[in-house]
Amino acid sequence: MQRQRVRSRTRRALTAALALGMAGAGAGIVAQAVPPGSVEDGLSLAVEPSVIGIGDADGFTLKITDTNDSQAEFDSYLLYGIPADWSVRDGQTELTPTSPDPVIYEVDKESALAASIRVVAPSGFSGSVSNVAVGRVSLEGNLVTDFDNGTFDYLDDAKPQLPQAATEYKYHDPTELMSDPGMGCSTLQYGPCDGSYSIWPTSDMNGEGNEAGRHFNNYWADLRSIDNPMVEPTTDAVCEDWDEPGSLSKLDSRNTLQVSDDESRRAGKILVVNGSTKTDLPNEVVRTTVTGLEPGSLYTFSGYIANVSDSGGTVLPVRTGFYLKTSPEDTGTVVGASQPIPKQKSCLNDLTEWTRVTSVVTADASGAITVGVRNYAEGGLGNDLAIDNLSLYPMAKVSVDLAVVAGEVTWSKVGENGSAPLAGSQWSLEGPQGTLAVVDNGDNDTDGDDGVLKVSDLAEGAYTLTETRAPDGYLLDPTPHRFVVGAENPGLDLGPITNAQRQPVLEVGKASSPASGAVVAGGDTISYSVTARNGGNTELDPVTLVDDLADVLDDATLVEGSLAATVDAQAADAPVLEGTTLTWTGRVPPGSSVTVTYQVTVKDGLPGHSRVVNHLTGTAVDPSAPDVSVPSTCVDGTEQGCMTEQTVAPEPDGASVAAGGRVAEPTPSWLVPATVGAAGLLLAAASMLIARRRRG
Numbered sequence: 001m002q003r004q005r006v007r008s009r010t011r012r013a014l015t016a017a018l019a020l021g022m023a024g025a026g027a028g029i030v031a032q033a034v035p036p037g038s039v040e041d042g043l044s045l046a047v048e049p050s051v052i053g054i055g056d057a058d059g060f061t062l063k064i065t066d067t068n069d070s071q072a073e074f075d076s077y078l079l080y081g082i083p084a085d086w087s088v089r090d091g092q093t094e095l096t097p098t099s100p101d102p103v104i105y106e107v108d109k110e111s112a113l114a115a116s117i118r119v120v121a122p123s124g125f126s127g128s129v130s131n132v133a134v135g136r137v138s139l140e141g142n143l144v145t146d147f148d149n150g151t152f153d154y155l156d157d158a159k160p161q162l163p164q165a166a167t168e169y170k171y172h173d174p175t176e177l178m179s180d181p182g183m184g185c186s187t188l189q190y191g192p193c194d195g196s197y198s199i200w201p202t203s204d205m206n207g208e209g210n211e212a213g214r215h216f217n218n219y220w221a222d223l224r225s226i227d228n229p230m231v232e233p234t235t236d237a238v239c240e241d242w243d244e245p246g247s248l249s250k251l252d253s254r255n256t257l258q259v260s261d262d263e264s265r266r267a268g269k270i271l272v273v274n275g276s277t278k279t280d281l282p283n284e285v286v287r288t289t290v291t292g293l294e295p296g297s298l299y300t301f302s303g304y305i306a307n308v309s310d311s312g313g314t315v316l317p318v319r320t321g322f323y324l325k326t327s328p329e330d331t332g333t334v335v336g337a338s339q340p341i342p343k344q345k346s347c348l349n350d351l352t353e354w355t356r357v358t359s360v361v362t363a364d365a366s367g368a369i370t371v372g373v374r375n376y377a378e379g380g381l382g383n384d385l386a387i388d389n390l391s392l393y394p395m396a397k398v399s400v401d402l403a404v405v406a407g408e409v410t411w412s413k414v415g416e417n418g419s420a421p422l423a424g425s426q427w428s429l430e431g432p433q434g435t436l437a438v439v440d441n442g443d444n445d446t447d448g449d450d451g452v453l454k455v456s457d458l459a460e461g462a463y464t465l466t467e468t469r470a471p472d473g474y475l476l477d478p479t480p481h482r483f484v485v486g487a488e489n490p491g492l493d494l495g496p497i498t499n500a501q502r503q504p505v506l507e508v509g510k511a512s513s514p515a516s517g518a519v520v521a522g523g524d525t526i527s528y529s530v531t532a533r534n535g536g537n538t539e540l541d542p543v544t545l546v547d548d549l550a551d552v553l554d555d556a557t558l559v560e561g562s563l564a565a566t567v568d569a570q571a572a573d574a575p576v577l578e579g580t581t582l583t584w585t586g587r588v589p590p591g592s593s594v595t596v597t598y599q600v601t602v603k604d605g606l607p608g609h610s611r612v613v614n615h616l617t618g619t620a621v622d623p624s625a626p627d628v629s630v631p632s633t634c635v636d637g638t639e640q641g642c643m644t645e646q647t648v649a650p651e652p653d654g655a656s657v658a659a660g661g662r663v664a665e666p667t668p669s670w671l672v673p674a675t676v677g678a679a680g681l682l683l684a685a686a687s688m689l690i691a692r693r694r695r696g
Contacts, residue, residue: 172191172193174272200270230266326362413425527597531596
């Protein structure tokens with residue numbers, strides 16, 4: 001059960017990435033391109049959908065199939081080639097890279113094969129990412145053969161040592177007290193001192209002490225082998241009294257239990273290292289070179305590291321990193337560094353944790369890869385670590401290219417007659433990214449031609465395009481234009497959007513009863529009707545009607561209460577009379593009419609042939625083009641239909657009125673013959689005059 005708990009803790013720790021901080025520029029760490037769609041060792045990879053649009057929150061689903069032709073044992077896949085600002089999700093859970101540089105994710109085998117792994121681009125990204133790869137071990141057998149195949153287990157060997165060429169550190173027997181006071185450690189210490197190492201089933205090393213039965217307490221936790229942890233003695237026995245009050249500077253350990261050589265032979269082991277204070281930095285903790293590799297082929301490296309300290313006090317952090325290099329000239333690339341790795345929560349093995357570091361490396365022409373661990377900080381009180389399970393496996397690897405397309409929409413603005421594109425329109429585009437203001441050849445318009453507009457880098461989703469300003473001389477198009485941007489239709493052309501040409505017209509007229517030209521008499525009432533119709537296709541606001549009544553009100557008086565106005569037969573504000581000027585002002589929509597009515601009464605006692613005359617003018621403003629003059633049928637009031645005139649007959653005083661409205665004076669009967677005779681003489685004289693002119 002103890003081994004299972006350790007392995008379970010190890011899997012949980014896979015999601016904790018190591019902070020790098022000390023990345024070097026080494027060759028071969030970036031994987032070579034794998035042809036998309038290829039199959040290796042029964043492993044294949046596809047994505048669904050093949051293309052997505054900007055802002056697709058679901059991203060790409062990895063479709064992994066794997067027949068595992070070589071029957072390799074593994075429980076996870078490596079996913080790499082993902083940009084650092086992308087995210088990887090297992091279902092709804094966002095994963096953390098196992099290695100932040102290069103970015104590598106370890107994804108659960110079952111989740112991967114169940115198509116639960118999704119790769120999501122940043123919201124504003126568009127473009128393509130090549131060679132996003134999935135890999136796994138393809139053959140059984142760790143290619144790291146040193147250190148008991150990288151495990152440090154050394155079963156049947158109680159006190160193994162590293163090959164001399166594999167380290168710059170000195171071996172220390174963990175069953176003996178430190179005997180070299182020059183190393184700066186207590187001579188009552190069983191754990192390795194600064195610059196030394198031990199290979200042992202536990203990192204908590206105890207034994208007999210001084211005459212009081214006590215020895216130096218390193219405050220190191222009971223870390224054990226990941227694959228073959230020691231069964232006896234138990235962790236409770238090894239850690240007994242580990243946290244008794246005391247100071248690291250004192251002989252304060254009461255636990256004298258020591259793992260025997262026989263117990264060590266039966267158990268897997270770990271490499272326990274105390275950072276050096278004497279060797280130049282960085283220094284080599286452990287290294288091995290694997291040869292005979294296939295040049296250009298991919299390999300996956302993995303190693304486990306832990307901070308052994310469980311001290312409640314302040315200790316130096318672990319500053320150690322794994323590195324890989326592919327040639328002797330290469331200084332190596334750090335693929336994982338502890339900066340710092342957290343201390344252990346307790347001495348008890350059940351509460352300890354390892355952190356895994358992994359990377360992908362390509363063998364160069366030499367066919368050799370060096371795997372190692374370097375220390376980057378001095379030892380002293382802290383910087384104590386454990387290492388286990390170094391591995392290098394050939395990889396089955398497959399890749400795909402990911403394409404995120406930028407949505408764009410294009411349209412043009414034209415007149416009703418199929419005119420050339422019209423410049424000057426403005427728009428509102430509402431969609432997943434909010435609301436954009438689009439100005440022809442201005443904000444958010446990526447097309448440089450007048451009257452042709454394009455908005456680029458649109459995210460996936462539904463959009464509504466609405467015109468907010470029409471080109472000069474044209475009516476606004478209120479129609480909402482709706483469309484959807486998706487991976488299957490990233491580029492849309494809405495075609496021409498037509499505007500009607502602005503045609504404001506004010507049709508003004510005036511009528512009266514009696515009609516213009518009639519003869520009226522004192523006391524008669526004249527009824528006037530002034531009309532103005534918006535005969536264009538634009539709103540008119542204001543419409544101003546001015547009726548000049550100077551030649552009306554000198555011969556007539558306004559009937560009180562007769563002023564009225566309607567718009568489309570609905571009551572409106574009445575006109576206003578100031579002096580002899582009658583004015584109405586108001587709004588008239590397209591196709592609507594305003595009617596102004598009023599009455600006057602002709603005055604009595606007017607001299608003959610008096611005239612009642614008025615003149616009507618009409619003006620209007622198109623509010624969307626206030627500087628443009630609106631045509632009117634009554635400009636100066638003299639146009640036909642813009643004025644009325646009635647003639648006033650004089651008072652007859654008993655006389656008869658002749659035809660045509662002229663007044664005939666009564667004629668006594670006795671004057672009638674003389675009048676007739678005089679008329680005859682006048683006619684005779686006129687005839688003689690005409691005859692002379694003809695003869696001449």
